[in-house]
Amino acid sequence: MSTRRAIEQLLAAVATHELDPREAADLLADLPFRDLVFARVDTHRELRQGAPEVILGDGKTPEQAAAIAMALDAAGASSVLVTRADDAMRAAVRDLLDDTREDTLARAIWVERRPVEKRGTVLVVSAGTSDGPVVREARIRADLLGTTVVVHEDVGVAGLHRLAPVLPDLERADVVVVVAGMDGALASVVGGLAACPVIGVPTSVGYGASFGGVTALLGMLTSCASNVTVVNIDNGFGAAYVATLINRL
Amino acid sequence: MSTRRAIEQLLAAVATHELDPREAADLLADLPFRDLVFARVDTHRELRQGAPEVILGDGKTPEQAAAIAMALDAAGASSVLVTRADDAMRAAVRDLLDDTREDTLARAIWVERRPVEKRGTVLVVSAGTSDGPVVREARIRADLLGTTVVVHEDVGVAGLHRLAPVLPDLERADVVVVVAGMDGALASVVGGLAACPVIGVPTSVGYGASFGGVTALLGMLTSCASNVTVVNIDNGFGAAYVATLINRL
């Protein structure tokens, strides 16, 4: 149910005296999240936007991350996913939730409570082996949201012949996610070959003038392929999420 | 027709002796564009990707831009669009093509030869009046490609009440394009309210620490709204193009 329609229902309930105006204002404010003091867990997000909130582990204590995960699970999320979770954080989550699965390279831990209906495909293409963790984060995210994921790793650019086996999947894909560090040139090359939207994920792979992903980010932003949009450095999660949204239209 | 299928047809023609192998290799290379010496006009782009090439005026002489426009038109493009075209360049295009239309604020000139079938809607929301030229560039591009465009300008962020009249259109939109300079915070706010993909266009509007759009760009890239992807500063054209691609899926 959308925000506006919720407001209108509340107003209607006030009009029929089922609800006191002051209470209505409070309800409006208090309903859609659970307050853990240090965090407000957005338990209504799945209803509102079709996908449960994801917990970014960075900067949180293991205990905080685990508590938020448990709150989301208790509120009935279809799945719970914690990303950028180091060993200690994954252990804390594992202690509080059952049936968790993990990917140590991607530093992710998750549970899937209810399968989601499959809709559309996303092709994830990476430039090099070192982009692996970001590829995996994207795959996990898209998979949990019901998108079929096809992956081609280490496609490179300096060696276009390596791109050849990707072409059939490129034609079939609804959306493409390109994961690349260094110069990020793979996004331009794939963008020029694809007829669908391409989402570039610059990675922090590289050294020297790679500047932790900034060069790949700038390269993707200035790509002459007009079908490329870009997300934050190493944000495999975000790219996969948008790919899923596009597939749901 | 896709590139790969074209290659297979050529190979088939070689297999039936209709074509000499060496000629086939040459054909492969020479076909899909027209050579103007200083430019290779991609006349097959519309067939390949569904949208004719657009001419970015920046850095070209008026004569070069006009000649490319004429070549695209002669090759049968459904529309021809020149962006970032100053007065002299628009005059040069006007001299060579008939039936042109112009938008001086957006510095664009175009002709539409064949109407394109309408598919989907895009909502374009801008933060302030000064973002107007970028909004217009986006509108022209989406319009020519058959997307229905709804525009809300000067929505701001410092004054959320100004966002209220946008909400109904926000719910109906298939894709949203957010155009904002300064801190670019509007993308985060709209991203949090929308259930569909949001494409952020940072603009060079602002002064001081706006750094010609860099602050808005960085803000949009680090938005906590996961449905936001980003294009280059002032690239209204690119955002509209991707919105169109999404609507075609």
Added chain:
Amino acid sequence: MSTRRAIEQLLAAVATHELDPREAADLLADLPFRDLVFARVDTHRELRQGAPEVILGDGKTPEQAAAIAMALDAAGASSVLVTRADDAMRAAVRDLLDDTREDTLARAIWVERRPVEKRGTVLVVSAGTSDGPVVREARIRADLLGTTVVVHEDVGVAGLHRLAPVLPDLERADVVVVVAGMDGALASVVGGLAACPVIGVPTSVGYGASFGGVTALLGMLTSCASNVTVVNIDNGFGAAYVATLINRL
């Protein structure tokens, strides 16, 4: 009247059947600004925040700025102020509004319709003569909002003795605004001497490693005087506005 209380009144009107729920939602959205298509003039801002909206001329056409100014004036603003207005823009405003006053160095034009009650003083201190335009913008803004302004220009830092005549006013001030380019060191020096809040305005004055105000901005942000907060480069307007807010507490 605050936003929340307005919402409660609307809800009450709905509860008493004076208002239809759907109309209430529309009213909520449409009331507080006037739509000029390219701009939504925030005519309720003065009621809501105690100060009328100010028009930043940058990036607007002269006609747009003048039309917004007229709309604000027509809506009954106590004063109308256009900043960063070049000659053409000031002329356009002068054509539409009567009784305008101007400061060409500060590139500002304004009308004052109703005197505002005087509350508190702000001391504006600048490092050099070239900071003059920013000083003036700050003075105009604070003056229109009812704050008594005391100005000391060209106080420098390399020559602390020049600071001596400022000391008595420094003791009397409720808030201090420090305007400085180059290294912005004056903010640290004044911050160390003042017992009240100090707002730093870095200016784009300087050359080479001044980087258009970035060095002054960074210097003020890292000042070891804990009473210094900072606004954007050349943002004399903003500093004066916050000084006024502080004086109203």
Added chain:
Amino acid sequence: MSTRRAIEQLLAAVATHELDPREAADLLADLPFRDLVFARVDTHRELRQGAPEVILGDGKTPEQAAAIAMALDAAGASSVLVTRADDAMRAAVRDLLDDTREDTLARAIWVERRPVEKRGTVLVVSAGTSDGPVVREARIRADLLGTTVVVHEDVGVAGLHRLAPVLPDLERADVVVVVAGMDGALASVVGGLAACPVIGVPTSVGYGASFGGVTALLGMLTSCASNVTVVNIDNGFGAAYVATLINRL
């Protein structure tokens, strides 16, 4: 007692022959701090500016920090606060001072010798759970200086409904401190809703294009909400101090 008045009293003492001129000059220089060779402890700061000096732990050895803390305590400060103190430093301070209290997340240790009269309130609002340490530093500082602190954590922006329960406190607050990393957009949103001064504290929370807080810093500086001023990245202490100064006016 202000600096200027102190100078005048000294001059008077010289005029009445109670003091030799040369001695007066020496007194002027030597009085207001205690020299620890590696540090000059500003023991008169509380008299001069109303708040005792705070010890920033960064870059000091545990022994240096503890010695300065003891000197301030011995000089009669109403409270002694060491920030950014790691485990070793907090242990060193704990060894030298009695009645200390600590916050490990905020890495702070302090003693309160005399309660300070309560004046005004500050609302501290944070965007996410990871901003917690900065929120706590701000709370400790304001609390010790006699300001009533109200805290709302994890308010976000991508989900404006989470902002609703903050609104009543927002109306009551004298000053608001907004703590946010990533894009820092919360400062713009809160700035647009508040009628009082808002102090933005960008945090180093985030990854990739967050650049350790730079993006949040730039976003807050270019906020279109004119009531926002900004302090250094992660400087919760400074924001709380200025909030206290404003409340004392």
Added chain:
Amino acid sequence: MSTRRAIEQLLAAVATHELDPREAADLLADLPFRDLVFARVDTHRELRQGAPEVILGDGKTPEQAAAIAMALDAAGASSVLVTRADDAMRAAVRDLLDDTREDTLARAIWVERRPVEKRGTVLVVSAGTSDGPVVREARIRADLLGTTVVVHEDVGVAGLHRLAPVLPDLERADVVVVVAGMDGALASVVGGLAACPVIGVPTSVGYGASFGGVTALLGMLTSCASNVTVVNIDNGFGAAYVATLINRL
């Protein structure tokens, strides 16, 4: 055999019915690399470009690097080289391949299976002792590819007399590689003395305003010696490779 000629041979095979067109397309794509899922090992690179692929250890797990090394070795590479390999990675490679040699300072491990014909010389000149690891990486790479390497370390610039013993080798060299951190000025000095191409390798040696090699990089790019081209920071490998290519012309 070049890519184009390979395509022509395939087309010829199709023309003579030795090959089915669809198979030809597949062959085209699948041939030149071996798929390890996480990596596509470019086993044909030595045939195509005359030098076997090199494995950059950064960002790979020890197991991944070792597996790629083994695949290259099995495919018949004349030599296998892993750079930026820490202790664990070198141990993993050592376990899988026999006859390895190592340089701990350069963090490199390699095997040489077949000696390469010697062609041309390269002079490697470094500014300081700390540039040693980069010098060694360059020497190993050039050596394995058949280039005679002459090294002069710690030549400096602030002390031109130290350059004197380099002069005879400078006259004899076919190509010069200059390795320098800090200001990178040695590239300009050597560039002005040499009559042959000079390749600058900025290093991350230095502190403060060296910015991890950025200053040396910028200095080399803006050298007034027109014979200087530049590679990435610390990229001794790349400079040596290009020097080898030049010597093969």
Added chain:
Amino acid sequence: MSTRRAIEQLLAAVATHELDPREAADLLADLPFRDLVFARVDTHRELRQGAPEVILGDGKTPEQAAAIAMALDAAGASSVLVTRADDAMRAAVRDLLDDTREDTLARAIWVERRPVEKRGTVLVVSAGTSDGPVVREARIRADLLGTTVVVHEDVGVAGLHRLAPVLPDLERADVVVVVAGMDGALASVVGGLAACPVIGVPTSVGYGASFGGVTALLGMLTSCASNVTVVNIDNGFGAAYVATLINRL
């Protein structure tokens, strides 16, 4: 004659008493250039490095550039070339030298006094029409130094099929110069296809996140194609010069 051999001859002349030691020192210093007070024209450069000095117009007055050009011509340079010369500078040179030729797009003026022996070829490939001026500067420079130049303009990357007609020339080239703005990805693509050295020239073509060529520069520096070295932004002249040096080996 090399510098070292010149020194030895001078020493020999001193040994045979043909030359006084003090005079020898003076000769050493005074010989190889002509002093115009504001400029020291390197008249011996052609002897020493095989190519005459080139005059970079930027920052010089028209009169200075013309006087230096005349001095070089008078000293017997095989050719004189002034680059980045605006209309006034080209007029000043035209007034002082006869037989000049010009390229207005490249802003270059030159005279050729003696044909240079032809050696080797360089392929110059550009990404877009707007890179034209840099392409021309490279062509003029290489041409005057006796290198055969083949040019392919507007090859793009987003549309690899446009690269096809370049392939035959790519195989034949001794050196390749890639000229590209925006993301500079063409250098990586060409680098992966070429077996010879590739010199990347980033151009200032582009807008927004292109940052005047910085993005292309960084992209080329971090190219995963190991045969790419890079010169300064827009430095077509330098790339062509190095290509010539390589061809002379």
Added chain:
Amino acid sequence: MSTRRAIEQLLAAVATHELDPREAADLLADLPFRDLVFARVDTHRELRQGAPEVILGDGKTPEQAAAIAMALDAAGASSVLVTRADDAMRAAVRDLLDDTREDTLARAIWVERRPVEKRGTVLVVSAGTSDGPVVREARIRADLLGTTVVVHEDVGVAGLHRLAPVLPDLERADVVVVVAGMDGALASVVGGLAACPVIGVPTSVGYGASFGGVTALLGMLTSCASNVTVVNIDNGFGAAYVATLINRL
């Protein structure tokens, strides 16, 4: 007379009842400059630091600069110098002062009222012709302050032989000022040859990766020659002033 001694004299006058304490405080503050409202002319600077204040034209109106110049002249400065003065500003100064002299290339105008005693020499060395304006600004400043100036222009680095004629003057100099743009490498080379202090002046000469002088600035700061200190980009005036101070010791 030094500041401290002035304070002591004032205190003595108070002690002898010659002066009222409150008057003393006022005198202290008001004496050493002349207030032009927009500028506080430091008329005592020559007494205090041995050199009259210099007027930096940047950011001032012609009228302001001329008025300050006249005030300094009227106050008895030994010389008055306005730097970075465009045509209009120099005209305004010329109108108000007699006996002015000008250098259009350096954009400076000055009068010399009393010759200053000659003390010491400074050698000014520049890398290229385009550095001329900065060289001249340095020469004018040093000359007016009584330092003997020796200039060598266009010394370069890529061509060390051009440095030879500078060596004798380098040995005789008390201080050296090195003026260079691009990579600024000349500072390192000269620093390594000189036994005296060297002051580097990076200039904004160059293009692309020169970044308006930033590269030269960073290069000079990271010079391995330990006798190099640096001033702001294009700050020939400052370097000459410090050279003069050193010569006065």
Added chain:
Amino acid sequence: MSTRRAIEQLLAAVATHELDPREAADLLADLPFRDLVFARVDTHRELRQGAPEVILGDGKTPEQAAAIAMALDAAGASSVLVTRADDAMRAAVRDLLDDTREDTLARAIWVERRPVEKRGTVLVVSAGTSDGPVVREARIRADLLGTTVVVHEDVGVAGLHRLAPVLPDLERADVVVVVAGMDGALASVVGGLAACPVIGVPTSVGYGASFGGVTALLGMLTSCASNVTVVNIDNGFGAAYVATLINRL
């Protein structure tokens, strides 16, 4: 003995047949340093520039640093100093040399073999306790070269009264070295008070927008005090060395 005079003596020896020309060239090149393969120890530097070479520990192995130290000592240096030497490096030096002294905070180790004649004084002033290591490095360096050092630490800026006890020493100093992080404003304040040359050393002390010393560096470079020159971040050694050179004039 100067370089030039050494060249003339060699030439004279050749002229008198005492020396063969070719041998003379070799001698010229080989004499002034000792080759350790990985390092060329500049054993003649003390003769040439009056101060022995200093060993920067950064980037060297402990063994390399110790070997260079021993070579310098063996060659008769008056003192040997290793800076930025961690525990392992200091241990290695201590093993090879006798009579070493150390400062762990400054990470320095040194031996003094012959006292140097005392000449002049330098005042070292620091902003805060955390600047201590840089202050000590400066003191050690100046002390070993015969300069009398006076130190005032933790002088601050936000609290000008703390500057008072420094004033007498400021008047007596021949040169001042200002050590400050954060905003580096102390350099401007001291520069305005001092009549002698001031050398600014920005330090990496601070957090957030201090950017590891960049803000202090930029602030010092743009100081309006014209007597300030600047060295690299944390380069206490360099500042002290230049101070010594100035005192020797």
